[in-house]
Amino acid sequence: MVSEAATLLEQLVQAVQESAKYREVCEDLIRRLGARELERRRNLKEAIKETKNTLHQVAGAYLDHTPRYTEGLARLTADPTDRDALASLMQQHASTRERLPYLDDFYSALFAALPPIHSILDLASGLNPLAQPWMGLPPEVRYDAYDLYGDMMAFLDAYFCLSGRNGAAHVCDVIAHPPSQPADLALILKFLPVLEQTDRGLTLDWLRRLQVRYLLITFPTRSLGGRGKGMAENYENRFHELLQQTDWTAERFAFPNELAFLVRKLPG
Numbered sequence: 001m002v003s004e005a006a007t008l009l010e011q012l013v014q015a016v017q018e019s020a021k022y023r024e025v026c027e028d029l030i031r032r033l034g035a036r037e038l039e040r041r042r043n044l045k046e047a048i049k050e051t052k053n054t055l056h057q058v059a060g061a062y063l064d065h066t067p068r069y070t071e072g073l074a075r076l077t078a079d080p081t082d083r084d085a086l087a088s089l090m091q092q093h094a095s096t097r098e099r100l101p102y103l104d105d106f107y108s109a110l111f112a113a114l115p116p117i118h119s120i121l122d123l124a125s126g127l128n129p130l131a132q133p134w135m136g137l138p139p140e141v142r143y144d145a146y147d148l149y150g151d152m153m154a155f156l157d158a159y160f161c162l163s164g165r166n167g168a169a170h171v172c173d174v175i176a177h178p179p180s181q182p183a184d185l186a187l188i189l190k191f192l193p194v195l196e197q198t199d200r201g202l203t204l205d206w207l208r209r210l211q212v213r214y215l216l217i218t219f220p221t222r223s224l225g226g227r228g229k230g231m232a233e234n235y236e237n238r239f240h241e242l243l244q245q246t247d248w249t250a251e252r253f254a255f256p257n258e259l260a261f262l263v264r265k266l267p268g
Contacts, residue, residue, distance in 0.1 A: 008044055009034055015048045022055050024150045029173040030055070033198070058194050059148050062126065067092040069155040073162070080163035086130045093127045095190055098220070098257045106255055107135045110216060113251055113262055117141060119183040121212060123174050124148075124191040129156050132165065143167035144183070146174045175199055175206065182211040189218045190258070193235070204242055207265075215248075215263040222257055232259050 012034040016022050022030070033054050037047040067089060075085040087103075090096035099106060111117070118141055122128055125145040132143065143165060145156055156169035172179075175195055192203055199206075207215065219235035236252075236259060243250055243263075253260040 005038065008038055011044060012038065012048050012051060016051055016055070019052065021060055022052065024152070025055060025059060026148045026150070026171050026173050028176065029148055032173060032176055054198060058198055062094040063092070064094075065092070066151070067127070067155075069151060073155065073158055076159060076162055080159065081133050083133060086133065090127050090130050096127045096131065102255050103131060103134050107131065109253055110260065110262060111135060114185065114214060117184045120144070120185050120187060121179055121183045121210070122146065122187045123178070124194065125187070127152070128187065128189060129167065129169070130159065132163070139163070139165050141166065142183070144179065145169045146172045146179060148173070175202070178206060178209050180211065184212065185214045185216060186210050186212040187216050189216070190220050192217060193219065204245060213264070213266045215265055216260065217263060218258045218260040220257065221259055235259060
């Protein structure tokens with residue numbers, strides 16, 4: 001016999017997925033957030049509303065509209081390394097859009113501080129895998145991208161095939177299910193504030209679960225609305241408090257809209 005809680009959760013998931021904005025979002029995440037909100041709220045209507053609010057904070061706020069994937073793939077078919085075409089696509093996601101003005105400096109500085117890299121996990125990737133031509137990585141480097149949107153990950157899989165790169169894209173609730181495979185480097189770009197927003201206090205345990213040698217962690221220094229007063233200092237102080245609980249070492253880099261820390265997690 002199906003319990004009332006299970007029935008309510010199915011109704012919540014269906015209601016959220018009926019919204020065009022969240023139709024492509026990982027169902028595991030909708031279920032996890034929905035179950036939590038059903039415990040907290042007075043009724044199903046309130047739980048649906050709060051689940052959608054959280055999904056907006058962690059995902060929807062970064063997309064003004066669904067990126068033009070079909071049009072983008074058509075442009076990239078002729079030349080998968082066409083930087084104008086890649087930048088046009090990255091412009092359609094707030095996180096990569098903010099990074100475009102300093103993309104060359106960003107990856108040249110950060111990868112110069114690393115030993116040779118053979119495998120990368122890009123967590124909550126958005127459209128960042130399209131920046132691989134700026135990273136200067138050999139095509140045989142293994143690149144695994146993880147994000148919430150099914151259509152975005154299908155597009156990135158197609159891009160990996162077009163470009164001949166050794167990569168794959170995965171639809172995943174990375175907070176609840178961080179990838180377990182070993183890698184040289186994890187890219188965690190502007191994601192930790194989102195993690196803290198939904199699962200407060202989980203950050204350090206989550207980072208420890210990643211089987212990687214290096215973490216590239218960045219924080220936004222301005223909100224999506226353009227406000228930046230005190231953000232960099234606040235994130236930096238909190239991050240140093242977190243590092244003090246580990247034996248990891250970190251190198252700091254500052255960019256126009258982003259504060260970066262290259263963390264050495266494992267020896268070798």
